[in-house]
Amino acid sequence: MSTPFTHTHAGRAYSGRSNLEGLERAAGAPLVIALHGGTYTSEYFDIPGYSLLDRAADEGVPVIGLDRPNYVGSDPLETDDSIILANAELLGEAIGSIWEQYGDGAPGVVLLGHSIGGAVATAIAASKPSWPLLGLATSGCLVRVPQESRGAWESLPPIPMIDLPVPMKDQVMFGPAGTFGADMPAASHPSNTLVPKVELLDITGGWIERRAEMCAAVEVPVHHRQGEFDALWVTDEGEVDQYRAGFTSAPSVDIDLQRGSGHCIDFHSPGADFQRSQLEFAREVAKAAVA
Template sequence: MAQPLSLKLADGTIVTGSSFLKQAPLVTQSSPAIPLVVLIHGGSVDCDSFDIDEKHSVRPLSEFLGVPVISLNRPGYGGTTPLPPATDSKETYIQRQGRWLHELALPAVWTESSKTLNATSIVLYGCSVGGGVATVAAGLAGRSSPTYKLSGLVLSALGCSPDTAPMSRFFGDNYAITGKVIEIPHEFRQKQAAGPHAALFDVSVFSSRRGESNTSDAEVYDINIQWPTYWSDYAKDIRVQVLYSVGDADTLWHLNADTMHEFGRAFKSSPWVESRLMTNVPHHIEYSYQCSGFLLRVFGFALECAASFEIQEGRNRQ
């Protein structure tokens, strides 16, 4: 069962979310290193989007493997304090949220959890817009000496060439930021999140409407218009292993072999990058029939990252 999370950050604001912290694994791991998997949700959904129901949740694998998981609400979602209005900042919506994650949220999570959970490093997992936020945070971490230990990055439902048509209905003729809240209709949400093919997902995943939230035009504008202009500047500075996955039925991105290669090769400082276009998978991999297999791969990757990171730290001390 997920436990509610609320942490006070260094600037006095609050980050909320959910945690899966049971550590009584049913398997014995080969390495003593324990990753803390931190989840960053996408747009128009909150932290519960990683725990929709028994079939679509990080919880079973977290408990089985003994890998702690924390799912955060980004600023403006759930009870997390919204970021103050941007005045003179030249940073975009996603860039500001990435800086918040790097400078405030991850240090607080690490301080709170590293000792009590015996975690040895963080593996960051961002979905869709959350993947953009995670990319910015990981890039900033690569440029500095962060107060937290980052060993891996998982990205899903993200790319370098967005298809602006699906979300244009919420803006009219021209994309522009007005500060308005965007309410995504449930039917439209299901179509875009799960793709056009009913065979790819169990429609029951949408029955509870769990995890659904409103979003802002600034968020949608950024991921559709601004993101392509700056994402690679952060990707090139990421120094941890990267697992990048996107579904071939994703309707929010232009996807082909060239875009997949372009995205993957941007991580020039990463020691290992896997870039894969998954077959018969919609935008929200976590909502699809392939959720279980995908999450098992994510947790396996997290264990690999934590073990490699711990070994390298020991070698560096010698």
């Protein structure tokens, strides 16, 4: 299990989880910063039996899972423009400060993001941060959403924070029966939380319109997996091919469907192999950085 993480930068507080306490860092391991999706907290990355932080600790890889603005103990954020780009701007600056404090001789940072967190991580990478970004690993974001999705989010109550009913959330976050263990989805519920409505509208609207521009600006290696049964995105081989083709400036691109999984790959039967592939990617780009 991880331990609570707190950080302050430019007068803003950030909460989260990390595996730094007692970690024996592997030589050359990068610092991984993980960004959760909408309706989840950073605990998404630390559910017992499905914990990326535990798996990374076993391999000597430091991971900090940050709560994005408006989540848990991270300060709130309001904007009249894109909430995803506003997240990216603040978090990009905060990660630079975190790197200075916790880099500890690592060759650089690997950004890892799920769903809306993946979009935020992509926007950070596209901004070409001043700190050493080595690679981008994402999941659960693609090219298009089903036509009914934005209408569904727009029809939610006109309040800033939305508490999605658990049965509704489980239906869209998980694939069909047989793609996850008997303990799921219940085991994932401790990471559930409220989501800013503006995030749901941005990911299904503005982000889709600027997705190609953002992906084309990424100049580091990319690793992405999309659950075969992801109900939140139009998901098939053609869509994955189109998403892959968008990273025109990345030196390497490893993007594919994750068979036998819904939106939250970490919580499905292929989750362990998926996390291992993310960590292998992180180690590989770190090794290349010092070669």
